[in-house]
Amino acid sequence: MIQQPYVIVLANGLNGLGAVRSAAHAGLRTYTLLTSETDLSAYSRYSQYRFMLPPAPGIDDIRPVLDQLYRNEGGPGVLLACSDHAAELLGKLKSEGYSHHYLIVPSAETTELLNDKKLECRSMEEGGITLPRTYYELEHVVPEEFPLIIKPRTFREYSVLGAKNVIVNSISELNEFRQRFQGKLDRFIAQQVIEGNDENLWVCNVTFDKNKNLAACFIFNRLGTMPSHYGVTSLAISRENHVLRQECEKIGKAINYSGPAMIEFKKDEGSGRYYYIETNPRLGMCNWFDTLCGVNNILACSNVAYDKPALIEQQKNNRVYWNFFGDLIARLEDRERLVSIVGRYLRLIRYRRVAALLYWRDPHPALRYSYTAIVDIASRVAQRVRKYRRN
Structure with a gap:
């Protein structure tokens, strides 16, 4: 049997x-x-x-x-x-x-290499992957330019930093950071912030087979993150990108990788160059988006495991991933004008949409999440109204 x-x-x-x-x-x-x-x-x-x-x-x-x-x-x-x-x-x-x-x-x-930003970035540099200017020793370094994004080396340091990352805009802010985390600076790296807004961010959700070849690859362009600019995807659109597909193939070979991964890039607004940001050695957060755009990375992993033929399918482009409440909260926190937010959302209505949570065949998770988000949004709006009245 x-x-x-x-x-x-x-x-x-x-x-x-x-x-x-x-x-x-x-x-x-x-x-x-x-x-x-x-x-x-x-x-x-x-x-x-x-x-x-x-x-x-x-x-x-x-x-x-x-x-x-x-x-x-x-x-x-x-x-x-x-x-x-x-x-x-x-x-x-x-x-x-x-x-x-x-x-x-x-x-x-x-996995340990990819979960440690210092080891990961050095390995990618050795493999010929284009990275933002990266600083590995923060104690005495004098950066050539600002702003910098400071990242914990591993997910365990999130609790030390109190966030996934911190932006510093000047040498004085960097010195304040050094003073605050004196004795712990070896737990962080810093990178040059690549010019461009959220729409310059790209994500590739991929699966590499046992021979380190691409078995599946889904690519999307971020349009919003939570928190804004430096967080996880809250709004995105599926778009083919052959340059990044080739970069992913190169990365798989460079680090001898098999299995699912989420690989992130950012396009520099000035030069048009793509810079490697990071690889997460696991399924990407938006893997449901992948599936509804025709690229099921869970099925790809199963086919690789059971030695079934890879079913490399053409992704469906110009579909929008939308975490409505998460994106709205992030934009309110970033003080984006309500008129701008509404205008942005209206422009996206013409595209076929994939909700981050809402799925009519499986509604309960969305209902639980939405209740918490609505309470949060109502609290933030009330705070803005009170502040407006005081002014």
């Missing part, structure tokens, strides 16, 4: 919800591993088979669940990571030679 393919999603937020929906869209049976009962995937009708893990699970937490699934199914499934922590876990399992499930993921060394 031929074993039916199935996937095991280590879910986290929008990434996990998209993966669960994409697996269902491809007709794949899905097991969902969660670290929170309020995770978006917990509310999805497609997460019928769920397992709860501790908030920051280790190998010993995940292994019994995986072994049980292997026995129940009589064969291996495909493990999919939706967070940096989950990607590290799968990398460690691969290094240990774990064989009960398919691990179409990079090695632990590659």
